[in-house]
Amino acid sequence: MEDIMTKNIALLGSTGSIGQQTLEIVDAYPQKFKIKVLAAFNSAKKIEEQARRFMPELIVLGDHQAALGLRETLKDLPVQVLGGKEAFDDCVLLAGVDTVVVAVSGMKGMVPTLKAVEAGKNVLLANKEALVTGGELISRAAREKAKPILPIDSEHSALWQCMQGQEKYVDNIILTASGGPFRDWDITQMGNITPEMALSHPNWTMGPKVTVDSSTLMNKGLEVIEAHWLFDIKYSSIKVMIHPQSLVHSMVEFKDGSILAQLGNPDMRLPIQYAMSWPERWPSNLPRLNLTRATSLSFYPPDTQKFPCLELAYHAGNTGGMAPVILNAANEEAVNLFLSRKIRYLDIQKIVAEALEKISSHAAIDLETIIGTDAETRRWVQEYW
Numbered sequence: 001m002e003d004i005m006t007k008n009i010a011l012l013g014s015t016g017s018i019g020q021q022t023l024e025i026v027d028a029y030p031q032k033f034k035i036k037v038l039a040a041f042n043s044a045k046k047i048e049e050q051a052r053r054f055m056p057e058l059i060v061l062g063d064h065q066a067a068l069g070l071r072e073t074l075k076d077l078p079v080q081v082l083g084g085k086e087a088f089d090d091c092v093l094l095a096g097v098d099t100v101v102v103a104v105s106g107m108k109g110m111v112p113t114l115k116a117v118e119a120g121k122n123v124l125l126a127n128k129e130a131l132v133t134g135g136e137l138i139s140r141a142a143r144e145k146a147k148p149i150l151p152i153d154s155e156h157s158a159l160w161q162c163m164q165g166q167e168k169y170v171d172n173i174i175l176t177a178s179g180g181p182f183r184d185w186d187i188t189q190m191g192n193i194t195p196e197m198a199l200s201h202p203n204w205t206m207g208p209k210v211t212v213d214s215s216t217l218m219n220k221g222l223e224v225i226e227a228h229w230l231f232d233i234k235y236s237s238i239k240v241m242i243h244p245q246s247l248v249h250s251m252v253e254f255k256d257g258s259i260l261a262q263l264g265n266p267d268m269r270l271p272i273q274y275a276m277s278w279p280e281r282w283p284s285n286l287p288r289l290n291l292t293r294a295t296s297l298s299f300y301p302p303d304t305q306k307f308p309c310l311e312l313a314y315h316a317g318n319t320g321g322m323a324p325v326i327l328n329a330a331n332e333e334a335v336n337l338f339l340s341r342k343i344r345y346l347d348i349q350k351i352v353a354e355a356l357e358k359i360s361s362h363a364a365i366d367l368e369t370i371i372g373t374d375a376e377t378r379r380w381v382q383e384y385w
């Protein structure tokens with residue numbers, strides 16, 4: 001019989017970087033968690049290994065054909081295997097699931113996040129695009145259900161930890177950014193950046209899309225919009241600072257001028273475990289931050305001339321409407337084109353800027369319009385570029 005305190009988890013994006021690290025936490029605390037659902041898009045081999053280790057009730061692959069093959073492979077296990085986008089979006093609704101970890105990257109995390117929040121599930125969110133594109137709908141549903149969305153991103157976890165119980169006294173929040181691998185490059189050098197260069201992050205281990213976004217500072221721009229919805233704070237009070245050491249994960253400035261910061265090694269397992277254990281803090285065997293070896297902590301403002309994607313994100317957030325949806329879709333498509341060697345690195349920012357200029361952002365905010373604008377933007381990028 002399951003312990004009454006066991007958290008029953010649906011893990012979306014189980015085969016990715018955050019998903020695999022989440023399963024490390026589950027492995028460390030097997031008495032605290034039960035994996036009910038594993039979901040990914042097409043990594044059938046990896047999810048098969050996870051299924052045999054964690055014995056979920058349901059496995060979902062977004063790729064329907066891959067799901068058919070996996071169903072045959074796992075016929076010796078008492079597990080249901082489903083395929084397709086609808087099954088992926090609906091897996092969060094499985095009876096018995098109380099906690100949904102959204103670790104999938106990109107726009108595909110938005111609909112299942114919204115469904116999980118509307119169903120009153122506890123949502124642990126590592127997918128920033130969900131709030132970038134559907135922030136108004138998701139945050140409204142969270143208020144109606146009186147269920148906070150728990151952030152897994154290291155920066156938002158840091159902000160959450162610093163401001164708990166003090167939200168009404170917050171003046172500004174400060175998101176830190178490593179600056180990526182090209183922070184010290186001259187603009188004239190950046191035209192020759194290859195996918196291999198962009199995928200070499202100096203501090204963090206992440207998936208390819210997030211790693212490229214970190215190099216352009218689009219990742220930080222998306223985090224600005226995410227922070228706006230998570231903490232209900234205006235854009236003028238959300239600051240970004242470059243912090244190359246990645247030890248201070250974010251800071252909160254209060255009305256009296258004092259600043260609280262959260263520090264830790266650049267290891268995503270720390271914020272993952274905090275969200276999974278909240279409102280408690282559990283012991284961890286992860287390496288501790290040794291402050292005697294942190295010889296310096298430096299901070300400086302971002303260079304938006306070299307990295308205009310950050311300013312584009314602020315612009316989209318302040319514009320509202322469908323602008324964040326356009327920003328996100330254009331960026332996702334541009335990053336895919338870059339990783340496929342179909343465009344140059346500096347074309348990413350050009351594509352996003354032109355999409356924001358040429359595609360109308362004035363529309364009612366509802367799920368149908370969000371999905372339609374996302375599709376329209378992707379078509380525009382594919383046809384134009």
